[in-house]
């Protein structure tokens with residue numbers, strides 16, 4: 001069997017965007033997938049789920065032909081009959097046209113997210129949207145809150161190169177679990193520990209696999225990280241760890257911050273966070289006495305009503321100690337905006353009508369069920385075209401989402417790789433290529449490389465890429481834009497040229513281009529990204545979002561969380577699992593085998609209080625509903641905390657609806673964002 005090794009890029013919704021080496025067998029199948037050893041962020045390492053990509057790529061349940069629903073919604077493949085591509089695209093175009101004629105173009109909502117992170121295949125849907133003046137989509141489900149928090153202090157969505165972790169003496173992983181979800185971080189942490197004796201601190205409400213490897217684990221109650229950060233800064237000022245020269249030069253109001261924090265010490269923070277004063281002071285001293293301290297900021301603690309304020313508070317730490325100025329010091333949240341890419345061609349931004357309405361993707365449940373807070377005076381959404389996401393499982397307030405998709409007057413087309421729960425609710429399902437079967441270009445959150453991934457396999461069966469489907473629909477709908485006439489590679493090439501970057505023919509042969517800025521820029525020594533070039537301790541929340549009224553300008557604990565009551569004493573965190581990535585991989589045999597079954601981690605004392613034991617069924621609920629999972633006694637967290645890992649398929653739950661039944665579609669402050677980890681619940685024996 002001829003076997004060759006071909007380069008690629010992991011497209012999944014993960015900051016690492018690993019450079020890959022893929023075993024190709026007979027030109028049509030893949031074998032093992034490895035990390036590219038020569039790319040010095042990936043360094044030859046990928047997560048187990050992608051190493052076994054053959055399970056996903058060649059899964060027997062891959063969709064292979066366009067389908068029209070002939071049975072009930074939600075039953076899956078048995079409810080569909082195959083049709084030709086021309087018939088399918090003609091029908092979708094006709095239904096979208098009819099919907100727009102009846103209600104106006106904004107009744108159509110092209111709905112997408114990050115099932116692939118490639119710019120062409122992910123974002124091309126916006127070109128069709130803008131050309132047809134369909135409703136716009138506010139992308140709030142992942143990073144609206146974290147972006148707001150980071151931008152408040154730093155001013156731009158970039159941070160210190162992740163490779164510098166290897167040169168740190170103290171790495172703080174705050175609100176992330178890279179052992180499970182971003183394994184490459186641990187490569188660089190391991191190098192720092194081995195070569196420099198660096199210490200690892202993890203801040204996370206439960207003892208994750210990453211926390212197990214840490215020298216110190218702090219487990220605050222969900223939604224209280226801002227209080228912890230304030231108390232740490234209080235100690236930094238009080239005990240002489242604050243770098244006043246650095247702050248005078250690079251920050252906006254250090255005196256104001258110090259005065260503000262005077263009443264926010266460990267005594268104040270301990271009862272809010274549930275941590276001891278000693279834990280807080282100990283961490284503050286460790287952080288304060290280490291110049292090369294690097295905070296790897298995760299998303300977890302931003303998924304809360306106060307998430308932006310929490311993340312902002314954490315970004316202030318290196319500005320107080322001046323760690324930003326040192327090699328191996330500072331912080332990184334995301335580098336997705338490091339490279340200025342001209343997205344006009346890919347997204348059709350030259351056609352964008354700024355008067356078209358914007359609907360919040362996290363509120364798809366309220367939107368589809370006609371909530372006037374979302375629709376205002378506008379038309380109902382009567383047609384959905386979905387790519388790259390599975391809102392029937394991943395969106396909050398699942399009950400509303402399910403009710404919305406069940407509407408008989410809603411036309412739905414889903415372009416997917418598998419018969420997901422969302423596809424099963426569609427009228428037309430179109431089979432989609434994987435990243436191995438199409439061309440794309442990728443930025444990364446965790447590193448500084450821009451990468452091109454080329455198709456290395458022919459499309460599975462009749463699968464078509466997102467770009468091909470968008471272009472096919474554009475032709476039928478009469479949408480005009482040069483981007484619809486180009487191949488994916490032409491789009492990449494023209495976009496690179498428009499961005500002042502090497503065109504495809506001049507792009508490095510290995511497929512990655514390091515866009516790391518010089519040290520002084522990387523570390524903001526030539527200024528932060530605000531007009532005054534300062535790091536802002538005083539956040540300008542009104543400039544970031546309309547919901548700023550409840551947010552104080554200085555970092556603080558913002559007590560707007562769903563903190564429960566005697567009826568709902570537990571705080572639920574719906575955390576990611578190691579073997580799934582959102583709902584990708586939740587149908588591959590090895591991922592399912594490793595994850596077992598939907599499980600609630602419950603503190604042993606809480607479990608005993610319910611007269612339950614390890615492995616018993618427990619019902620978790622709040623006013624949005626309740627569901628049954630198996631309990632596991634887990635002491636690595638506070639007694640009020642309950643963890644359910646992984647976006648399991650709905651059918652994995654006894655009553656056919658998953659964990660987002662319990663999460664809220666309330667928007668976080670100040671400009672929206674899903675609050676997946678801000679949920680109070682009750683527990684009862686099932």
Ligand code: SF4
Nearest residue numbers: 010014017018047050
């Ligand atoms: S670690 Fe992330 S980017 Fe790397 S292979 Fe796994 S999912 Fe893909």
